[in-house]
Amino acid sequence: MLHLDHLHLRFGALPVLEGFSMDLAAGERVALLGPSGCGKSSVLRLVGGLLAPSGGRIAGLPLRTASVFQQATLMPWATVRDNVALPLRLAGQTAATARAQAAGLLQRVGLQGFADALPHTLSGGMQMRAALARAWVTDPELLLLDEPFGALDEQSREQLGQELLSWCAARPALACILVTHSVFEAVALADRVLVLSPRPARVLLEIDVRAIRELAHQQAANWTEQDAYFALVRQAQQALQRGMTA
Ligand SMILES: Nc1ncnc2c1ncn2[C@@H]1O[C@H](COP(=O)(O)OP(=O)(O)OP(=O)(O)O)[C@@H](O)[C@H]1O
Numbered sequence: 001m002l003h004l005d006h007l008h009l010r011f012g013a014l015p016v017l018e019g020f021s022m023d024l025a026a027g028e029r030v031a032l033l034g035p036s037g038c039g040k041s042s043v044l045r046l047v048g049g050l051l052a053p054s055g056g057r058i059a060g061l062p063l064r065t066a067s068v069f070q071q072a073t074l075m076p077w078a079t080v081r082d083n084v085a086l087p088l089r090l091a092g093q094t095a096a097t098a099r100a101q102a103a104g105l106l107q108r109v110g111l112q113g114f115a116d117a118l119p120h121t122l123s124g125g126m127q128m129r130a131a132l133a134r135a136w137v138t139d140p141e142l143l144l145l146d147e148p149f150g151a152l153d154e155q156s157r158e159q160l161g162q163e164l165l166s167w168c169a170a171r172p173a174l175a176c177i178l179v180t181h182s183v184f185e186a187v188a189l190a191d192r193v194l195v196l197s198p199r200p201a202r203v204l205l206e207i208d209v210r211a212i213r214e215l216a217h218q219q220a221a222n223w224t225e226q227d228a229y230f231a232l233v234r235q236a237q238q239a240l241q242r243g244m245t246a
Contacts, residue, residue, distance in 0.1 A: 001026040001060050001175060002047070002142065008055030009042055016042050018200040019056070026141070029168060029176040031186035033236060034196030035244060040179040043201070044144045047177065062141035062175075066134075070147040072127035074119040074134075081106060081115035084133045091138070105133040109163060125156035132160065136167060143176040150181065161189055183240070187232045195239040205239035207232055 002024040009017040016039040024030055032040045045051040047058065048067050066087070074083045081102045088098035106115050109129040111122075119127055128148060135143060145164075149157040168174055180186050186193045187209060195205040212232055 001028075001062065003059040004043070004047070004056070005059065006056040007043070007046060007053045007058070009039070009046065009051065009053050015200045017046075017053070017056075018202075020201055020203075021056075022194060022203065024142075024175050024177060026173045026175055028192065029178060029190045031178045031180055031190035031193045032196060033180060033183060033186045033193055033240065034201060035198050035240065036181070038196050038199045039201035040196065041146050044146050044177060044179055047142075048144050064138055064140045065142045065144065066136070066138055066140035067144040067146070068128075068131050068135045068148040070150045072119070072124075072131040074127055074130055076119055079116050079118060080111060080122065080130050083119065083130055084137055087134060087138045101137055102133070105137050106130070108136075108167075109133045125152050125160070128152060128156070128160060129163075132164070132167075139171075141173065141175065143174060145176060145178040147179055147181065149185065157185070161185065164189065183233050183236045186236065187229060193232070193236055195236050195243065197243045204243045205236070207235060 004020060004022045006019040006021055007017050008019065020039070020043065022030070032043060034040050042051060044067070046053055047061070048065060075086070078086070081099055084102035084105055085098035088101060089095065103115055106112055109132055111126060111129050111133065114122060114126065119130065122130065132148070149160050152160065168176065178186070178189060191210050193207040193209060194203050195207070196202065197204050209232060
């Protein structure tokens with residue numbers, strides 16, 4: 001579906017990407033894991049059209065793309081429902097239709113009862129739920145997630161991660177790129193993990209989480225899914241450490 005082909009990006013004299021490539025199939029979740037400042041968010045911003053590459057090519061970008069960032073970035077003066085309804089209003093739907101759809105989504109993310117609240121009256125986790133609802137309301141084909149759970153406590157991270165998985169499970173064609181600092185989150189949420197080098201980012205290691213989970217299923221008697229999970233986490237951690245010391 002999406003092809004990033006030898007992307008180059010500089011900020012002034014700073015080379016951030018020098019020939020970065022990756023592919024993403026429809027329905028696939030790919031996590032980008034890498035040291036701080038290596039260029040993960042820049043990749044997302046290029047895909048989201050917030051930055052233009054100085055070289056290379058982005059092909060196969062779907063029509064409906066939605067982004068969620070570490071900050072919920074809700075409009076402070078609008079109710080939670082109107083925040084979630086905004087993408088539909090911008091797409092030309094009537095206020096009544098957009099609000100009705102937003103209300104359904106708010107229920108889905110556990111924010112029923114908060115539709116008329118202003119964002120500042122919600123906790124960080126609740127604001128992030130609203131931001132996810134705002135992304136989901138457009139029924140995107142591609143979801144760009146930039147450390148969406150980074151500012152949350154562990155329990156909220158876990159809960160929202162599970163909600164994300166169940167949302168994706170109900171939409172088999174939805175593809176996601178998830179930027180995260182957490183090896184655990186990457187392995188738990190992604191189908192494929194790309195471990196990136198320090199800037200300029202290049203792929204040090206690609207882990208196919210699905211294939212290894214499948215292997216664990218086949219060998220269930222002596223290798224559980226939990227063993228596979230920790231093996232993957234160790235593999236990613238070692239690749240990150242090797243990248244840092246290379
Ligand atoms: N608008 C900008 N102007 C100048 N430099 C920038 C800009 N945005 C990012 N950079 C620099 O580009 C590099 C890559 O930034 P980016 O945000 O993509 O990294 P990252 O891997 O997402 O980092 P982190 O994990 O810390 O969020 C960093 O060195 C950063 O300082």
